[in-house]
Amino acid sequence: MCGIVGYTGHRNAVPVLMEGLGRLEYRGYDSAGIACLNHGGKHLFVVKEKGKLSRLREELKRHAVSAKIGIGHTRWATHGEPSRFNAHPHLDFTHRIAIVHNGIIENYASLKEKLIRKGIRFASQTDTEVAGNLIGHFYGKGNLLEAVRKAVKELRGYFAFVVIAQDEPDKIVAFKRSNPLVIGLGKGENFVASDVTALLPYTRRVIYLEDEEYAEITPAQVRIFSSSGKLVKRTSVTVRWDVSKAQKGGYPHFMLKEINEQPAVVKSILASHVKNKRIHFDTLDRKLTKRLKQIRKVHFVSCGTAYHAGLVGNYMMGECLDLPAEATVSSEFRYEDPSVDKRDLVVLVTQSGETADTLAALREAKAKGALTLAIVNVVGSTVAREADGVIYTHAGPEIGVASTKAYLAQLTVIALFTLYLAGIHPCRKKQFSLLKMKSRLQEMLRLPSQIKETLHQEAAVVRCAKTLYGKKNFLYLGRGYNFPNALEGALKLKEITYAHAHGYPAGEMKHGPIALVDNRQPVICICPESSKTYEKMLSNIEEIKARRGIIITLATQGDKQVAKLSNQVFSVPNTSEMFSPILTAVPLQLFAYHVAVLNNRDVDQPRNLAKSVTVE
Numbered sequence: 001m002c003g004i005v006g007y008t009g010h011r012n013a014v015p016v017l018m019e020g021l022g023r024l025e026y027r028g029y030d031s032a033g034i035a036c037l038n039h040g041g042k043h044l045f046v047v048k049e050k051g052k053l054s055r056l057r058e059e060l061k062r063h064a065v066s067a068k069i070g071i072g073h074t075r076w077a078t079h080g081e082p083s084r085f086n087a088h089p090h091l092d093f094t095h096r097i098a099i100v101h102n103g104i105i106e107n108y109a110s111l112k113e114k115l116i117r118k119g120i121r122f123a124s125q126t127d128t129e130v131a132g133n134l135i136g137h138f139y140g141k142g143n144l145l146e147a148v149r150k151a152v153k154e155l156r157g158y159f160a161f162v163v164i165a166q167d168e169p170d171k172i173v174a175f176k177r178s179n180p181l182v183i184g185l186g187k188g189e190n191f192v193a194s195d196v197t198a199l200l201p202y203t204r205r206v207i208y209l210e211d212e213e214y215a216e217i218t219p220a221q222v223r224i225f226s227s228s229g230k231l232v233k234r235t236s237v238t239v240r241w242d243v244s245k246a247q248k249g250g251y252p253h254f255m256l257k258e259i260n261e262q263p264a265v266v267k268s269i270l271a272s273h274v275k276n277k278r279i280h281f282d283t284l285d286r287k288l289t290k291r292l293k294q295i296r297k298v299h300f301v302s303c304g305t306a307y308h309a310g311l312v313g314n315y316m317m318g319e320c321l322d323l324p325a326e327a328t329v330s331s332e333f334r335y336e337d338p339s340v341d342k343r344d345l346v347v348l349v350t351q352s353g354e355t356a357d358t359l360a361a362l363r364e365a366k367a368k369g370a371l372t373l374a375i376v377n378v379v380g381s382t383v384a385r386e387a388d389g390v391i392y393t394h395a396g397p398e399i400g401v402a403s404t405k406a407y408l409a410q411l412t413v414i415a416l417f418t419l420y421l422a423g424i425h426p427c428r429k430k431q432f433s434l435l436k437m438k439s440r441l442q443e444m445l446r447l448p449s450q451i452k453e454t455l456h457q458e459a460a461v462v463r464c465a466k467t468l469y470g471k472k473n474f475l476y477l478g479r480g481y482n483f484p485n486a487l488e489g490a491l492k493l494k495e496i497t498y499a500h501a502h503g504y505p506a507g508e509m510k511h512g513p514i515a516l517v518d519n520r521q522p523v524i525c526i527c528p529e530s531s532k533t534y535e536k537m538l539s540n541i542e543e544i545k546a547r548r549g550i551i552i553t554l555a556t557q558g559d560k561q562v563a564k565l566s567n568q569v570f571s572v573p574n575t576s577e578m579f580s581p582i583l584t585a586v587p588l589q590l591f592a593y594h595v596a597v598l599n600n601r602d603v604d605q606p607r608n609l610a611k612s613v614t615v616e
């Protein structure tokens with residue numbers, strides 16, 4: 001959570017910082033601020049505001065700030081309520097050092113007490129100010145890097161921060177432990193940020209800082225040091241992401257743009273991994289492939305939407321391989337003392353590659369000797385770098401807080417990976433013949449145009465949303481492969497509309513939730529015809545109809561039986577059950593989107609949320 005940005009160079013730092021913060025706002029939007037060394041580097045100038053970046057932008061109009069160096073921050077509150085006092089940057093007690101920080105300093109309370117006993121006063125409730133004051137305490141002789149190093153030795157927790165000091169007017173010092181920091185390299189200027197999207201307007205040459213590394217950044221050079229103080233040699237990498245992908249491109253919201261990008265995303269995934277009717281993963285080397293052939297169990301470990309992708313993965317593995325598979329949310333996996341060893345494959349599914357619990361689960365699995373594979377969107381992210389193998393989803397930057405295109409990309413990659421594993425592993429199910437595998441792969445190639453076709457349901461979705469947007473409770477039902485999509489549909493709706501929504505396996509209805517159904521209850525039923533539980537799902541819909549529930553179904557095009565039972569149908573093209581969640585997810589996303597818009601919700605930045613959850 002929280003977005004960090006820093007600049008040192010020949011431009012005015014203020015617009016650079018504000019542009020960067022705009023691109024990082026998805027990481028948190030409780031408050032925002034910048035600190036600059038005013039032109040001439042005489043004193044630190046801090047402007048911060050509670051609320052969204054737009055308020056900071058307004059405030060900045062009242063100040064003529066021109067600076068060649070500065071740092072900025074957009075916050076998702078952990079310690080201390082969202083307020084101007086708690087907003088970053090924070091100055092140290094000498095007012096010579098400014099800090100912005102992402103993550104949590106776990107021993108901040110005891111450190112704060114110690115500093116207070118030394119007579120140091122605090123202006124905020126944040127853990128960040130403790131780090132700033134500790135650096136200020138060690139700064140005595142005016143060596144920022146040295147002061148940071150001494151302070152870091154006392155700090156426990158997982159965090160990244162960036163500091164500037166009035167007495168070293170062209171230098172930024174950065175430190176990373178677990179939370180991401182990427183350095184952007186320019187000519188006569190350099191940048192640092194939580195995420196490459198903030199750097200894309202200026203440079204594509206970047207260096208990802210590793211854990212426990214420090215960087216000293218000036219306009220002329222970037223020096224990286226290890227925890228023991230040794231200079232580290234690191235070559236830069238070039239980022240391929242297109243800057244326009246991080247802009248709305250004419251859509252009213254990023255979420256809608258990202259929903260509409262899905263056919264292209266799935267098409268490019270298939271183009272990269274399916275060659276000559278075979279599945280390839282360039283990033284999986286021979287050694288890893290050899291180990292894959294020996295695994296005995298597959299675990300999908302992930303959070304939120306990515307967890308739902310893992311659940312679908314479970315069904316895929318179950319259909320194609322005689323291997324046990326299990327999907328677990330990362331925050332449970334890491335604390336349940338998972339019994340995994342070298343014969344287990346742990347697949348970490350994550351858009352950001354920085355989710356704290358998923359990262360911790362990865363480390364736990366690696367420590368136990370499991371083979372780890374990351375399915376990640378953000379290139380160079382921590383999970384991607386630490387796992388034994390990585391398959392990138394290459395969905396491009398996902399800015400809307402509600403995940404859409406990353407989900408479809410995860411489902412597509414997991415489907416390909418399952419087919420790939422079935423092709424190389426001795427435990428392929430007997431009934432899942434090579435011929436069947438080939439025909440499934442052929443079917444996958446039709447998905448991009450089928451997703452496009454599904455997007456044409458938008459007008460029907462809008463009509464339905466207009467009749468239901470005032471409702472406060474929604475029930476989502478699905479079975480088998482589409483049970484995870486019932487969870488996903490409900491998650492999408494609640495996170496961006498704030499209505500209550502509940503996803504449930506349809507077969508469980510009569511064990512409780514059916515009590516909710518009356519003539520005011522909307523029930524969204526996912527019922528593709530290719531499902532092996534299609535008829536059972538029809539019976540479940542009948543049960544809702546008998547209790548006069550409002551039935552909205554996601555059904556296969558031309559399904560008259562479902563249409564007869566439903567108040568509204570959203571149709572999807574026909575495909576195998578295995579791929580049906582890739583299609584049924586689309587109307588669910590559009591429905592949540594339009595209900596949110598009709599309720600005037602902040603679609604791209606819903607309350608209390610942040611795009612990447614880098615705290616536990």
Ligand code: F6R
Nearest residue numbers: 304305306350351352355402403
């Ligand atoms: C929901 C959503 C979240 C994320 C979850 C995991 O729309 O976006 O539930 O899926 O926070 O994030 P990643 O995939 O970055 O690990």
